[in-house]
Amino acid sequence: MEQVFNFIGENIRFIYLLVLMVFLGIEVISHVPSVLHTPLMSGANAIHGVVIVGAIIVMGRAEPDNYLALILGFFAVILGTLNVVGGFVVTDRMLEMFKKKKK
Amino acid sequence: MIEKHITDLIYLLGSVTFIFGLKMLSHPDTARSGNLVAAAGMTLAIFATIFLDKTTGNYLWIFGGIAIGTVVGWIAAKKVKMTAMPQMVSLFNGMGGACAAVISFVEYTKHDFSHGGWVNIAIIMAALIIGSVSFAGSMIAFGKLNGNIGDLVFPGQKIINLLILAGAVVIAVYLSSQHSGDNTLLLIITLIALIYGVMFVMPIGCADMPVVISLLNSFTGVAAAFGGFVYNNQVMLTGGILVGSAGTILTILMCKAMNRSLFNVIAGAFGTAGGAKGGDKEQGTVKEISVSDAGVLLSYSKKVFIVPGYGLAVAQAQHTCHELEKLLEEKGVEVRYAIHPVAGRMPGHMNVLLAEADVPYDKLLEMDDANGDMDNTDVSIIIGANDVVNPAAKNDPQSPIWGMPILEVDRCHNVIIMKRSMAAGYAGIDNELFFYPKTRMLFGDAKASLQKLVTEVKAI
Numbered sequence: 001m002e003q004v005f006n007f008i009g010e011n012i013r014f015i016y017l018l019v020l021m022v023f024l025g026i027e028v029i030s031h032v033p034s035v036l037h038t039p040l041m042s043g044a045n046a047i048h049g050v051v052i053v054g055a056i057i058v059m060g061r062a063e064p065d066n067y068l069a070l071i072l073g074f075f076a077v078i079l080g081t082l083n084v085v086g087g088f089v090v091t092d093r094m095l096e097m098f099k100k101k102k103k
Numbered sequence: 104m105i106e107k108h109i110t111d112l113i114y115l116l117g118s119v120t121f122i123f124g125l126k127m128l129s130h131p132d133t134a135r136s137g138n139l140v141a142a143a144g145m146t147l148a149i150f151a152t153i154f155l156d157k158t159t160g161n162y163l164w165i166f167g168g169i170a171i172g173t174v175v176g177w178i179a180a181k182k183v184k185m186t187a188m189p190q191m192v193s194l195f196n197g198m199g200g201a202c203a204a205v206i207s208f209v210e211y212t213k214h215d216f217s218h219g220g221w222v223n224i225a226i227i228m229a230a231l232i233i234g235s236v237s238f239a240g241s242m243i244a245f246g247k248l249n250g251n252i253g254d255l256v257f258p259g260q261k262i263i264n265l266l267i268l269a270g271a272v273v274i275a276v277y278l279s280s281q282h283s284g285d286n287t288l289l290l291i292i293t294l295i296a297l298i299y300g301v302m303f304v305m306p307i308g309c310a311d312m313p314v315v316i317s318l319l320n321s322f323t324g325v326a327a328a329f330g331g332f333v334y335n336n337q338v339m340l341t342g343g344i345l346v347g348s349a350g351t352i353l354t355i356l357m358c359k360a361m362n363r364s365l366f367n368v369i370a371g372a373f374g375t376a377g378g379a380k381g382g383d384k385e386q387g388t389v390k391e392i393s394v395s396d397a398g399v400l401l402s403y404s405k406k407v408f409i410v411p412g413y414g415l416a417v418a419q420a421q422h423t424c425h426e427l428e429k430l431l432e433e434k435g436v437e438v439r440y441a442i443h444p445v446a447g448r449m450p451g452h453m454n455v456l457l458a459e460a461d462v463p464y465d466k467l468l469e470m471d472d473a474n475g476d477m478d479n480t481d482v483s484i485i486i487g488a489n490d491v492v493n494p495a496a497k498n499d500p501q502s503p504i505w506g507m508p509i510l511e512v513d514r515c516h517n518v519i520i521m522k523r524s525m526a527a528g529y530a531g532i533d534n535e536l537f538f539y540p541k542t543r544m545l546f547g548d549a550k551a552s553l554q555k556l557v558t559e560v561k562a563i
Contacts, residue, residue, distance in 0.1 A: 003220035014332065018344050024122060025348030032129040034360055034469070035442075037353060037450035041317050042192045043128045043138050044350055047121050048320070049199050050145060050342035051327040054206045056152045057334050059168070060159030062209075069209050070161070074168050076205040081172025082179075083199035084149075088142040089180035090191055091128075095135040097185075097458040 039094045046087025052080030106155040111337070113151040118341035120144025125349055148338045185456060186416045189449045190248035193241045193316045196323055200237030203326035204293065207231035210333055211289055221279040223333075228275035230329035231289075232296040237322040239300025244312050244319065247304070255305040264302050271295045303369075310490070311368045313449040314357050318365075321350025360444040361507055389525070392543035394552070397519055398559030402434055404481035404517075408441045408473060410510055411453045414487015414522065418549035421460035424486065427553055428462070430560050439466050441473035441483070441510050443491035470510055477514040485512065485520045487549050493534045502532060518542045521552050 008015060032040055055076035062069035120140050127137025149169075153159055176195070183191045207230040214224065246252035274292040278285060307315055324346030331340030358365050392400075401407060409428065415421060428438045440462065446453045454467060468476075477483075485492055495502040496509045512518050518541055525537070536542055545552055 003222055006220065007222040011332065014335075014337075014340060017337065017340060018328070021341055021344040022348040025125075025345045025350075026352050028122065028125045028345075029129060029349040029352045029356075032353075032356065033131070034356075034444040035451045035454045036129060036131060036134060037357060037360075038188070038192075038313075038452060038455065039134055039138075040125075040128050041313075041320055041350070041353055041449075042188075043134075043141065044125065044324070044346045044353070045192055045196050045199070045320050046138075047124065047141055047145070047342050048324040048327045048346040049195075049202075050117075050121075050148065050339050051199055051203045051206070051323070051330055053148055053152045053336060053339050054327070054330040054334055055168075055202055056149065056159065056165055057156070057336070058206045058209050059161055059165050060153070060156065062161060062164075064161075066213075068212060070164065072205050072209045073161075074164050076202045076209070077165055077168030078172040078175075079198045079202035079205065081169045082176040083195050083202060084145055084176070085173045086176035086180045086191070086195040086198070088138060088145070089177055090183070090188065090195065091138045092135065093180065094188060094455055095138060097455050 039091055042087065042091040042094060046084060046091055049080060049084035049087050052077065052084055055080040106157060110151045110155040113147050113155070114336070114338035117144040117148035117151075117338045118345075120147075121342050121345055125345065185459060186419070187249070188455075189313060189316065189452070190245045193245040193248065193312075193319070196316065196320050197238045197241030197245065199323045200234045200241060200319070200326060202234070203230055203323065203330055204234030204238055204296075206330060207234060207326075207333070208289065208293060211284065212286060214284060216282050216284060224281075225275065225279040226329050226332050228279060228292070230326045230333065231293060232271055232275060233322050233329070234326040235293055235296035236300040236303065237319045237326060239297040240304045240319045240322075241300075241316070243301055243304040244316050247309055248312050252305075254308055260302075260306055264299065267295060267299045267302060271299060307368065313445075314354055314361075314365070314368050317350060317354040317357055318369075321347045321354060324348075324350055357445075357450055360450060363507070389537050389544050390542070392519060392545055394545070394555045394559050397543070397545055398556055398563060400517060400519070401431055401436065401482060401484070401556070402560055402563045404436055406476070406480045406482075407431060407436055407438045408468075408477075408480050408483040408512070408515065409438065410441045410443070410483055410485045410488050410492060410512060411446060411457065412443075412486065412488025412491060413447045413452075414549050416447055416452065416456055416487070418487065418551075420486065420550035420553050421456045421462075423550055423553040423557060425457070425460040425462050427557050427560065428466070430557060434560070434563075439468050439473075441470070441512075442467050443470055443488070443510050444508075446488055446491050470508060474511050474514075477511050480515040482517045482519060483510075483512040483515045485518065485522075486553070487521065489522075489534055490532070492536055493532070494536050495532065495534070498535075504532065512536070513539060513541070516541065519545055521545045521547070521549050523548060 059073035124137045124141025127133035207227050211227050324343045328343030431438045442453050492510050492512045496504045496507045
C-alpha cells in the first residue's frame, strides 16, 4: 500500500492531468452528430498513434548490442508510424468528401 | 537542459492540438482542419522526441522505421476503397495497439528492478495486456469486416474468455510482485493477452463491429497513456487518455444509436439469439415490381424517400443513385434521402458515400426528421438496407432488434425494396416488411437496377 502512495506522491501532477483529461475527452465528444462518428473515431485512432513517441524513446535508448530492443524497437516505430500516418490520411480522405457537398 | 524545456513546451503544444483537433472533428464545418491540426501537433511531438531528447540515438533505425511506416501507411490509406474504410481504421488501430505492446515488452526486459516498486511493473503489464488485446482484437475485427473470418460461438464461451483474462491478470500480478524479471512468463502473458483479444471479438457479429472497433480504439488510447506513465511522457499521457475517454463515450453513443447496451454487444447476443426466431411466423408472398412499373410509379410521385444501406456501398451505386434523384427532381418529384444513424457498416457511412457522389447535404435527412414526414411520402426506395427498416423492431418484442429505432418506411404509401435476394440482413433475421401489401421487390444488383431505372425514367 505504501508503494501506491509513493507512486501517487511522485506522479501527482500526472494523475491530475489524467483525471482532467478524462473529463475533457468526455466533454469534447458529447455533442457529436452521428454523421461524424466514423471520421471522429478515425481521427481519435490517429491521435493514439502518439504511442510512436514511446517507440522512438525505446529505439533511441537501445544499446547497440541489445538486439532484442533494437529489432523490437524498430518494429514498434514502423507500427506506430503506420498508425499515425494511416490514421490521419484515412480521416482526411473521409472528410474530403464531406467538404465537397458544401459547394 | 534547455532542450528539455523546449521538448516540454512542444509536448504541451501537441496536447493542445489534440484537444482542439478532437473538438473541431466533432463539427462538420471544421472537421477536416481539425484533423490537420492534430496531425501537425503529432508531427511536432515526433520530431521533438527525435531531435531534442539527448538520450536519443540510433537515428538510422528510427528514420528507417518512420520511412517504411509512412510510405506503407500513406499508400494503404490512399488506395483503400470507401467501402473498406471501417476495416482500414481497425487495421491502423491494431498497429497502434501492437506498438504499445511491443514497447512495454522491451521495457520489461530492460526494467531496473532495484528501483521503483511493483506499481511501475504493474503499469508496464497493463500497457502490455491492453495493447496486445487491442492488436489481436482489431485484427479479428478487420478479418470479419473483410469477410475472411466468420463468427465463432460455442457453449461456455463467456466463462472461458473470463478465465483467459483472469489468467493474464494473475500472471501480471505475480510478475509485478517479483523483484527480478521472468522473460518466459513475459512471453506467456503476451500470448494469453493475444488469445484473449481473439476470443473477445470472435463471437461478436459483423453488424456490431463498429462498436467493437470504437471500443478497441479507446483501449489503444489507454495503452498509450500507460506508456506515458512508463516514460514520464506528457504528450503520450494526454493523447492516450483523451482518446481513451473520448473513445469510450463514442462507443456508448454508438450503442445508443442502436438502442443496445455495451454489455449486450460484448456478449455477442445479436447473431446468435436471432436466427431461429421469426422463422415460424406466417409469411405471405412477396410481390415483385418490374423496372418500368417502378419508373412510372416514381415519376408520378410527389415525394420520394431514398433509404440507402450497406448494399448501396457494396454495389458502388451512389453515383447512379444521385443520377436517378436528379432526374426525378427535374420531373418535379421531391426526392430526399432518409439516413439511419447506423446504416451501412459504420455511423455516417452513408453520408460519406453520398457526399462522394455530390449529393447536396440538405437532401440528407436524419432519422427523426425523415420519420416525421413518412406519412406524406408516396414512395420509399430501399436500396440495400434491411435491418434499419425492419418493423419487427417496433412490433415484435421477441425480436433481437426489438426497441431499435428504425426508419418507419411502412408508413409511406408505397415501398420499393431493391435487394439482391431474400437473404436476411446482418442481424440474421427475417424482415416482415417484404411481405406487406404495399411493398414491391425489385431484385438484382443495386447499381444495375438503378441504371435500368434511370433509363426507364428518362424515357417517360
